[in-house]
Amino acid sequence: MNKNIAILAGDGIGPEVTAEAVKALDAIAETFGYQFQYNDALIGAAAIDATGNPFPEATEESCKSADAILFGAIGDPKYDNDPNAKVRPEQGLLKMRKNLGLFANVRPVSSYDALLPISPLKENIIKGTDFVVFRELTGGIYFGEPRGRSEDGNTAFDSCVYSKSEIERIAHLAFKAAMNRRKKLTLVDKANVLATSRLWRETVKDLSSQYPEVELDFMFVDNAAMKIIQNPKDFDVVLTENMFGDIITDEASVISGSLGLLPSASLGLKSSLFEPIHGSYPQAAGKGIANPIGAILSAAMLLEYAFDLKEECQIIKDAVNSALNIGYGTEDIFPDEGKSTSEVGDFISQSIVNQYKTESV
Amino acid sequence: MNKNIAILAGDGIGPEVTAEAVKALDAIAETFGYQFQYNDALIGAAAIDATGNPFPEATEESCKSADAILFGAIGDPKYDNDPNAKVRPEQGLLKMRKNLGLFANVRPVSSYDALLPISPLKENIIKGTDFVVFRELTGGIYFGEPRGRSEDGNTAFDSCVYSKSEIERIAHLAFKAAMNRRKKLTLVDKANVLATSRLWRETVKDLSSQYPEVELDFMFVDNAAMKIIQNPKDFDVVLTENMFGDIITDEASVISGSLGLLPSASLGLKSSLFEPIHGSYPQAAGKGIANPIGAILSAAMLLEYAFDLKEECQIIKDAVNSALNIGYGTEDIFPDEGKSTSEVGDFISQSIVNQYKTESV
Ligand SMILES: [Mg+2]
Ligand SMILES: [Mg+2]
Structure with a gap:
């Protein structure tokens, strides 16, 4: 298998978490002998800084020629807090959805046994939750x-x-x-x-x-x-339709206990984009504390939805679960012994490789 | 104080729970020497059966001449399940809101210590919750x-x-x-x-x-x-506005753990109406198992919002709390030793009378 993936890392913690998602994709590629080509493209504040346009033509071309798009996050206080800003990072997002025809937002919701203590809901209510919302x-x-x-x-x-x-x-x-x-x-x-x-x-x-x-x-x-x-x-x-979906997907996101875990897909007829639901969280950028799991699970969704690689998707999910089950994660979910963004990404990639080795013995 | 209260008990469990709310009002009237006149009027399926109209003119007159309206619930499977029914009980509700100009729906949301075990949310999240939603x-x-x-x-x-x-x-x-x-x-x-x-x-x-x-x-x-x-x-x-209010008030209603507890008010410039948020629950009608607390707390809201009787409102709320605190309630909240609708109503009325006696010693 030979695929082109456009990487739109964006702003804030976007680049950090996207890097860990790419590690997971590389681990799958290495294990199964696939070729994934990555093409970095600018979006959001990073794109405004470089070109004046939050969704430059070159990025649109990259997206259109790619087999799938992996997206980080956008938004920067420099533009958000300036009421006179004529161009805003978020405009890049809306323009991208429109120009790429991404009409379906897909959000899986599930509970993780290791995270039951941090959910605001009781264990007996959420244990075993596993649903997915399709929002127009x-x-x-x-x-x-x-x-x-x-x-x-x-x-x-x-x-x-x-x-x-x-x-x-x-x-x-x-x-x-x-x-x-x-x-x-x-x-x-x-x-x-x-x-x-x-x-x-x-x-x-x-x-x-x-x-x-x-x-x-x-x-x-x-x-x-x-x-x-x-x-x-x-x-x-x-x-559900657009507005109801906006409300109930965010409501449902509280079930897992952390926004940092949740992936999403935006699907069109010709393009598909995968991104964690969290934002660019600029306060955390560069500190190595951002939770990469939402981005890594977005890469897993990419494999399933864009490349129809169900087994490979499951291998990433299993690797995430095995990290969570031994309490290996960033401080937002394990406050007492939080690991860094890249430690978590490395651990998960390594366990993807190991998992497959074990399974194929 | 001399007040007229229109009683629109309606369908299903409406009459049973409203009777208990009236007991609570009577206990307040007796304790403080007030005169409350009650005027029964038809609404919903009961009104269709009697007059063909779910909100008859006589009922509208009763409402308009009253100082406040106490409402039970409406809806009957006989009409709900008949796709050919030309007149539906719910039309009575919409017509009433419109003709009486009830533009503000008020829904208090609070947690009850005795009911923390039946909420789907964790105790540390909800303990002490006390807010109120104003929905257009x-x-x-x-x-x-x-x-x-x-x-x-x-x-x-x-x-x-x-x-x-x-x-x-x-x-x-x-x-x-x-x-x-x-x-x-x-x-x-x-x-x-x-x-x-x-x-x-x-x-x-x-x-x-x-x-x-x-x-x-x-x-x-x-x-x-x-x-x-x-x-x-x-x-x-x-x-909030109408649709957002519809969604978030129902979402918030899960906090207490039972719909049977929750009161509401619908306010206009000339009229105000008070009702439990639960429906007519026809399967339970006549069995003596309906929870009267939503209706009783609606009577408490009536005293506060329509008659500006804040202390008297609080006395009813305290009586409800004292019942809940000793585990005295219907089977929906205390499955192991559920009391009947009228036992709960009697207990609360009695404790209204007793409470005031104790306080005024
Ligand atoms: Mg949203
Ligand atoms: Mg509603």
């Missing part, structure tokens, strides 16, 4: 027109708009994911009130005949916000 | 126009609309509540994306100069959905 990323009220103010400035309005085709393309991805998992799909909406939610429900119901093995159910978003905390183990694949 | 109830995307489908049926749209005056009237209530509490107000919005949220932020910021003692902060709704679970003790008064 380029439609809905965050983009709908018209939006703005009345002429007198006293009334404001936003529009939530969805077309059947926007719903179908992400619904297919969610049904397919369910087929590879426990075959349960929950559509989260507010169909008792919203016209867009009724179109979601109707469209997803129609598609379900193509996936007869998948059990489809519907849940109102307010109820889902309760059930994610009360019975997170009940979910397998959750499908 | 008659505007936003649940009511905005235009809404519907394109002619070909392939596109659906909803509109979120807010005017400055809609925001101001509920913001004043929230600021005043904060003045009576720990003087902290958190506006939950999505101002980095939505035009309506930017109007909320601007309007609330402008009003804050009238409440200089209140510390105002802003939180994006996705972040709030995390923080409510991670640090619920950090909140005092939360103010």
